[in-house]
Amino acid sequence: MDKNNNSLFYTCSLIEFISRQTKNNRKDIIEYLGEDLERIYNYEDVFHCEPIEKVANDFIIRNNISTGKFDIISKCKYNIPDYWEIGEVFERLIEDIYDKKDIFRGIREVYSSWLAEKILNFNSDLYYQSRQYLAECYKAGKIIIA
Incomplete structure (x- = not known):
């Protein structure tokens, strides 16, 4: 797959x-x-012209997304990466594992994976690791210790 897929990012x-x-x-x-x-993926170039807050709110309303209780931000003891930084981590991982024709399967599988939970633990440094390392961990099904 092409690297730096703006739609996926x-x-x-x-x-x-x-x-x-x-x-x-x-x-x-x-x-x-x-x-x-x-x-969202197919019309990223259009959505990107508006503030992400507005786009998010439109999709929250459109899809009746209720407020949950999953809060990883308040538990974080360190600097919290912003949504663009984490979006890039997941974009790269999906790019490195899945072909473009399997992009939506990739999105669903990566976000449902054990590694997504580890990346989203902002009290660790996993989300700062290289894209190659994260891809190898995903393929191995575990955190690889060097």
Whole structure:
């Protein structure tokens, strides 16, 4: 797959933003979005012209995304990476594991994976690790110790 897929980057960042706004797990946001996931990906260039807060709010309302109790931000003891940074981590991981034709399966599987939970523990430094390392951990099914 082409590296630096802008549509995937925006989609992952929006998933992160909506998740933080509604306190829902990322995999649950993907379920709420349903077919809108493909709409976001395919029309990223249009959505990107508006503030992400507005786009997120539109999708929250459109998909009746209720407020949950999944809050990783308040538990964080250190600097919290912003939604663009985490969007980029997930974009790269999906790019490195899945072909473009499998992009939506990749989004669903990566966000539902054990590694997503580890990356989203902002009290660790896993989200700062290299894209190659994260891809190898995902493929191995475990955190690789050097």
